Amino acid sequence: xxxxxxxxxxxxxxxxxxxxxxxxxxxxxxxxxxxxxxxxxxxxxxxxxxxxxxxxxxxxxxxxxxxxxxxxxxxxxxxxxxxxxxxxxxxxxxxxxxxxxxxxxxxxxxxxxxxxxxxxxxxxxxxxxxxxxxxxxxxxxxxxxxxxxxxxxxxxxxxxxxxxxxxxxxxxxxxxxxxxxxxxxxxxxxxxxxxxxxxxxxxxxxxxxxxxxxxxxxxxxxxxxxxxxxxxxxxxxxxxxxxxxxxxxxxxxxxxxxxxxxxxxxxxxxxxxxxxxxxxxxxxxx
Amino acid sequence: xxxxxxxxxxxxxxxxxxxxxxxxxxxxxxxxxxxxxxxxxxxxxxxxxxxxxxxxxxxxxxxxxxxxxxxxxxxxxxxxxxxxxxxxxxxxxxxxxxxxxxxxxxxxxxxxxxxxxxxxxxxxxxxxxxxxxxxxxxxxxxxxxxxxxxxxxxxxxxxxxxxxxxxxxxxxxxxxxxxxxxxxxxxxxxxxxxxxxxxxxxxxxxxxxxxxxxxxxxxxxxxxxxxxxxxxxxxxxxxxxxxxxxxxxxxxxxxxxxxxxxxxxxxxxxxxxxxxxxxxxxxxxx
Numbered sequence: 001x002x003x004x005x006x007x008x009x010x011x012x013x014x015x016x017x018x019x020x021x022x023x024x025x026x027x028x029x030x031x032x033x034x035x036x037x038x039x040x041x042x043x044x045x046x047x048x049x050x051x052x053x054x055x056x057x058x059x060x061x062x063x064x065x066x067x068x069x070x071x072x073x074x075x076x077x078x079x080x081x082x083x084x085x086x087x088x089x090x091x092x093x094x095x096x097x098x099x100x101x102x103x104x105x106x107x108x109x110x111x112x113x114x115x116x117x118x119x120x121x122x123x124x125x126x127x128x129x130x131x132x133x134x135x136x137x138x139x140x141x142x143x144x145x146x147x148x149x150x151x152x153x154x155x156x157x158x159x160x161x162x163x164x165x166x167x168x169x170x171x172x173x174x175x176x177x178x179x180x181x182x183x184x185x186x187x188x189x190x191x192x193x194x195x196x197x198x199x200x201x202x203x204x205x206x207x208x209x210x211x212x213x214x215x216x217x218x219x220x221x222x223x224x225x226x227x228x229x230x231x232x233x234x235x236x237x238x239x240x241x242x243x244x245x246x247x248x249x250x251x252x253x254x255x256x257x258x259x260x261x262x263x264x265x266x267x268x269x270x271x272x273x274x275x276x277x278x279x280x281x282x283x284x285x286x
Numbered sequence: 287x288x289x290x291x292x293x294x295x296x297x298x299x300x301x302x303x304x305x306x307x308x309x310x311x312x313x314x315x316x317x318x319x320x321x322x323x324x325x326x327x328x329x330x331x332x333x334x335x336x337x338x339x340x341x342x343x344x345x346x347x348x349x350x351x352x353x354x355x356x357x358x359x360x361x362x363x364x365x366x367x368x369x370x371x372x373x374x375x376x377x378x379x380x381x382x383x384x385x386x387x388x389x390x391x392x393x394x395x396x397x398x399x400x401x402x403x404x405x406x407x408x409x410x411x412x413x414x415x416x417x418x419x420x421x422x423x424x425x426x427x428x429x430x431x432x433x434x435x436x437x438x439x440x441x442x443x444x445x446x447x448x449x450x451x452x453x454x455x456x457x458x459x460x461x462x463x464x465x466x467x468x469x470x471x472x473x474x475x476x477x478x479x480x481x482x483x484x485x486x487x488x489x490x491x492x493x494x495x496x497x498x499x500x501x502x503x504x505x506x507x508x509x510x511x512x513x514x515x516x517x518x519x520x521x522x523x524x525x526x527x528x529x530x531x532x533x534x535x536x537x538x539x540x541x542x543x544x545x546x547x548x549x550x551x552x553x554x555x556x557x558x559x560x561x562x563x564x565x566x567x568x569x570x571x572x
Binding site: 001002005006007008009010011012013014015016017018019020021022023024025026029030052053055056058062064065066067068097098099100102103104105106108109110111112113114115117122124125185186187202 | 287288291292293294295296297298299300301302303304305306307308309310311312315316338339341342344348350351352353354383384385386388389390391392394395396397398399400401403408410411471472473488
């Protein structure tokens with residue numbers, strides 16, 4: 001309703017509530033200019049935040065971007081960054097409504113996304129109950145495999161490398177899962193085991209995962225063999241693909257595209273085929 | 287309605303619209319740890335954003351904080367920062383609803399504030415019309431004088447030094463000015479002349495300021511004499527006090543506490559006693 005250029009933006013919130021999340025992304029910690037283009041950085045910065053919005057069951061509406069830039073940064077890089085932010089906004093029907101530009105030693109992005117629940121109850125971390133099924137949608141481990149490939153100086157297979165550069169979160173599935181009655185939901189940004197752990201802890205339940213139900217693509221197995229890494233570590237602990245994982249009460253059906261991978265039980269923590277995942281799954285690939 | 291700890295926060299927006307603004311603050315560029323306490327930094331970071339919200343005529347409701355921290359930062363510093371953010375929230379009845387913590391080389395704050403128009407029309411930059419009066423409320427030049435004092439290695443007078451460390455924006459006056467029919471409004475963050483310039487440009491008008499109507503406190507005159515600086519440069523070009531400046535249609539009266547300092551006319555730009563201010567008033571003290 002009021003976009004960039006005034007003291008603040010004004011955004012419609014017809015629902016009477018607004019969903020908001022913020023992330024800070026810093027060069028050489030969250031992205032590298034030699035691994036990702038400016039457009040990639042813009043898309044991923046927006047995706048990181050939109051993913052949190054849809055994980056509440058909301059539709060992203062607006063993006064605000066605080067941009068810290070070294071004084072010698074190429075103007076074309078800034079244009080491409082902006083293009084990437086706008087492209088990702090286009091994926092969800094949101095708009096960049098405000099921002100701030102300051103000088104910084106390294107490229108710094110403070111990104112905030114807003115969203116509209118459109119009348120839905122927000123889907124929180126604490127709603128999982130024993131008997132619920134656990135399901136996910138989106139990609140698991142792709143970005144982590146891509147990061148591992150880039151870290152070792154390789155540039156292919158491009159499908160996995162690009163997954164690190166430019167996630168493709170299943171945005172429409174967040175509101176769809178809420179409509180379908182999801183009892184708890186989060187996006188996979190810390191890794192499947194770690195993020196399910198957040199649901200288990202907040203809900204006071206145990207989550208059992210059946211490893212065989214979790215897909216490991218052939219390409220990822222091949223790369224794992226070549227790099228001497230167990231590809232399951234990418235699938236179970238890799239973040240940055242921004243898959244969605246949710247619990248659904250028994251008797252409800254996850255939306256099309258979701259894969260059931262386990263169940264909620266009494267107890268605590270996350271078990272994969274009955275065992276704890278080493279290190280609790282807390283492995284950050286960002 | 288949903289605070290920190292989930293994927294995103296949910297904030298009431300009963301008005302059906304939400305006001306949003308974001309700022310990035312970086313150590314040694316926007317604040318110095320040897321000049322400002324952690325509590326000061328937290329209060330100023332929140333104040334910078336709340337000031338933009340009230341300059342739209344809205345009431346601040348929520349704050350989100352992305353926090354980049356060096357790994358060796360003292361935990362007490364973080365506690366004090368948080369206390370400062372919460373204290374400033376307390377000034378306006380807002381709450382810290384979300385955030386993100388990442389590693390960074392220098393302390394980095396990505397701060398986003400949300401606000402509620404409570405049924406008011408937002409007061410924009412582009413509504414000033416010839417014949418309107420120009421008025422301000424709050425402090426002008428105090429923070430800039432304090433910055434000049436600290437820059438020269440002094441620590442007093444404490445009233446001015448503290449104005450740099452911890453602004454006291456006249457929060458309640460933003461919605462009050464909107465209720466009183468303000469036609470344009472902004473907060474003074476770049477300096478009185480520069481910020482009135484934003485109104486003049488957006489509104490397509492000229493703004494005439496009468497220098498004698500703008501107060502220069504005795505203490506500031508004394509410091510100016512001691513430092514060999516014209517105190518008018520602080521009053522007319524200093525930011526960071528977050529005074530509010532607004533235009534009011536002829537026949538309306540600014541709320542109590544506002545000082546009329548000029549008038550809107552046909553033309554363009556800002557004139558002080560009929561003259562352009564040197565450098566257009568664009569002098570950043572942050």
